[in-house]
Amino acid sequence: MRFGLFGTGPWAHLAHAPALAAHKDVELVGVWGRNPAKAAALAQEHGATAYADIDALIADVDAVAVALPPDIQADIALRAARAGKHLLLDKPVAFTTEATDAIVSAAAEHDVASVVFFTRRFMPAIQDFLDQVSATGGWLEARVDHLGSIFQDGNPFGESVWRKESGGLWDVGPHAVALVLPVLGPVTQVTALAGARDMTHVLLRHESGGITTLTLTVDAPEKLEREDASFHGESGIAVVPAVQWAPVDAFARAVDALITAAAGGPASPLDIRFGAQVGRILAAAAESIDTGRTITL
Numbered sequence: 001m002r003f004g005l006f007g008t009g010p011w012a013h014l015a016h017a018p019a020l021a022a023h024k025d026v027e028l029v030g031v032w033g034r035n036p037a038k039a040a041a042l043a044q045e046h047g048a049t050a051y052a053d054i055d056a057l058i059a060d061v062d063a064v065a066v067a068l069p070p071d072i073q074a075d076i077a078l079r080a081a082r083a084g085k086h087l088l089l090d091k092p093v094a095f096t097t098e099a100t101d102a103i104v105s106a107a108a109e110h111d112v113a114s115v116v117f118f119t120r121r122f123m124p125a126i127q128d129f130l131d132q133v134s135a136t137g138g139w140l141e142a143r144v145d146h147l148g149s150i151f152q153d154g155n156p157f158g159e160s161v162w163r164k165e166s167g168g169l170w171d172v173g174p175h176a177v178a179l180v181l182p183v184l185g186p187v188t189q190v191t192a193l194a195g196a197r198d199m200t201h202v203l204l205r206h207e208s209g210g211i212t213t214l215t216l217t218v219d220a221p222e223k224l225e226r227e228d229a230s231f232h233g234e235s236g237i238a239v240v241p242a243v244q245w246a247p248v249d250a251f252a253r254a255v256d257a258l259i260t261a262a263a264g265g266p267a268s269p270l271d272i273r274f275g276a277q278v279g280r281i282l283a284a285a286a287e288s289i290d291t292g293r294t295i296t297l
């Protein structure tokens, strides 16, 4: 699969580019970034060509991988889908339901495969755990505390403008929601409050009757940093296992899933439609924070 990579920031360097360059079934054709010098450097590091024009790179490939802020990604993903190119997007797909739905429609219309990189869902130990927990059933609640502390000297993710504005909900929120949906199922109601340090508390009512409680921030005091997730129900408490952080391996599995789907195999359960489901929940949480109301989906 011939890929174009869009983005030259920390995540493009840490995950997308090395995974694409190393994948045996991938040719990393080109890299686009708004800063030509950064695009040239990343392209050169991985034996690709730097592109100055977004549509020229889209035209030269079978698939795009995007590591850009969500609103910038949404525009490129829509252009790529309309050009019939497969999509390997990062989370969250976009900041608005309208933008995500436009990509869903274009992907369906042009019959393109899609995968959204919910990293933990591409880690075998976590996926095995979720399969087992889903099979057990009887879950009454899920709890996810995802408290990052990214605005410390030397943390590359702290430079993002959008993370400073709404990183708790939109940066770590997608990972949390993507963990609970396969177990507790679709969400019918969302209510949320945001406090100091962007600490965002979200309650989800699931169609199954279960309730999820999320506590999210990327601006926690260092001593509060944690990533805990668990399911509670008739059979007790099941704690999501801690796993070694290996984003390049996880991204390679996302590429595998895209290649399989593009070749006519099963669509990934983490495709653009799943990305849209997650996005609707996060947009409802944002609306609840703004309005003080519980949002019904």
Ligand SMILES: NC(=O)c1ccc[n+]([C@@H]2O[C@H](COP(=O)([O-])OP(=O)(O)OC[C@H]3O[C@@H](n4cnc5c(N)ncnc54)[C@H](OP(=O)(O)O)[C@@H]3O)[C@@H](O)[C@H]2O)c1
Binding pocket: 007, 008, 009, 010, 011, 012, 033, 034, 035, 038, 066, 067, 068, 069, 070, 072, 073, 090, 091, 092, 117, 118, 119, 156, 157, 159, 160, 161, 171
């Ligand atoms: N799946 C995961 O576990 C995971 C982990 C980390 C990040 N991500 C996702 O990956 C994406 C990229 O994240 P990131 O950490 O690299 O930081 P980011 O701030 O989201 O993206 C940085 C990149 O975006 C470019 N950029 C910023 N504003 C732009 C604009 N207005 N127009 C065009 N380009 C713009 C930057 O260019 P300059 O260098 O020129 O500023 C840089 O190339 C995000 O969507 C994030 O959610 C996912």
